Amino acid sequence: MGARVTADSVSKSYGGGGGGGDESRAAGVDALAGISLTLEPGSFTALLGPSGCGKSTLLNLLGALDRPTGGRILVDGRDLATLGEDERDAYRRKTAATIFQFFNLLPTMNALENVALPLLLDGAAPAEADARAASLLAEVGLHGKERAYPYELSGGQMQRVAVARALANRPTLLLADEPTGNLDSKTGTQVLDLVSGLVQERGITVVMATHSVEASARASRVVRLLDGQLLP
Ligand SMILES: Nc1ncnc2c1ncn2[C@@H]1O[C@H](COP(=O)(O)OP(=O)(O)O)[C@@H](O)[C@H]1O
Numbered sequence: 001m002g003a004r005v006t007a008d009s010v011s012k013s014y015g016g017g018g019g020g021g022d023e024s025r026a027a028g029v030d031a032l033a034g035i036s037l038t039l040e041p042g043s044f045t046a047l048l049g050p051s052g053c054g055k056s057t058l059l060n061l062l063g064a065l066d067r068p069t070g071g072r073i074l075v076d077g078r079d080l081a082t083l084g085e086d087e088r089d090a091y092r093r094k095t096a097a098t099i100f101q102f103f104n105l106l107p108t109m110n111a112l113e114n115v116a117l118p119l120l121l122d123g124a125a126p127a128e129a130d131a132r133a134a135s136l137l138a139e140v141g142l143h144g145k146e147r148a149y150p151y152e153l154s155g156g157q158m159q160r161v162a163v164a165r166a167l168a169n170r171p172t173l174l175l176a177d178e179p180t181g182n183l184d185s186k187t188g189t190q191v192l193d194l195v196s197g198l199v200q201e202r203g204i205t206v207v208m209a210t211h212s213v214e215a216s217a218r219a220s221r222v223v224r225l226l227d228g229q230l231l232p
C-alpha cells in the first residue's frame with residue numbers, strides 16, 4: 001500500500017534569518033510559500049513547473065532530506081518533524097525512495113552492487129541482497145547487465161538501475177526528481193512506462209517533478225508550481 005502524504009501550509013526559505021538581529025539585512029530565498037497538498041495512496045502526481053519554482057525543494061522536504069521552515073508534512077498521519085534522527089534515517093531508507101535526473105549511481109559499483117547496497121545498509125544478508133537485486137534488475141529489463149558498471153550503460157539503462165535501487169527496500173513513496181531530464185524523449189517515455197507499471201503493481205505513491213508538459217502527461221494528476229506556490 002502506498003503512503004498518504006499531506007503537506008499543510010509548507011514553506012521553505014533558504015538563508016537569511018541566521019543570527020545578527022539587523023532586520024534590514026537581505027532576506028533569504030523563499031523557495032516555497034505555503035504549499036497545501038494531499039497525495040492519495042497509490043496516486044501518481046506530476047509536479048510541473050519551470051526551473052527554480054521549488055520542485056526539488058518540495059521533494060527534498062517530502063523525502064525528509066531537509067526540514068520545512070513552516071507548516072507540516074504528514075506521512076500516513078505522522079508529522080515528519082516529530083521523527084527522531086533514527087526514525088528519519090529509517091524513513092529515508094525504507095519509506096521514501098528517490099530517483100534523480102543524473103541517476104546518482106555509485107560509479108565504482110556495478111549494477112548489482114548499486115541495487116544491493118540499500119538492502120545491505122538495511123541489514124540484509126549479502127546472498128539475500130544479491131538475489132533480490134538480481135530479481136529487481138530483471139524486472140526493470142536489465143537481466144544480463146548485473147556486472148556492468150554505470151559507464152558501460154546508456155542513460156536509460158542507468159535510470160533503470162536507479163529505479164531498481166529505489167524499489168529495493170519496498171518504499172511506499174517514490175520521489176522522482178526530473179527522472180527523464182537527461183534522457184531523449186523515447187527513452188524517457190520507456191522509463192516512465194516502466195516506473196508507472198512497477199509502482200502501480202506495488203501501489204506505491206509517486207510524485208514526479210518535471211518541467212516537461214509531455215512527461216507530466218504520464219501522471220494521473222498534474223499539479224502546477226510557480227514561484228513556490230501551487231497554481232489553482
Ligand atoms: N540550498 C539552497 N540554498 C539557497 N537557495 C536554494 C537552495 N536550493 C534551492 N534554492 C533556491 O530555491 C528556489 C527553488 O529551487 P528548486 O527547488 O531547486 O527549484 P526547481 O527544482 O523547481 O528547479 C530557487 O530560487 C533556488 O535558487
Ligand SMILES: [Mg+2]
Pocket residue numbers: 055056057177
Ligand atoms: Mg530541481
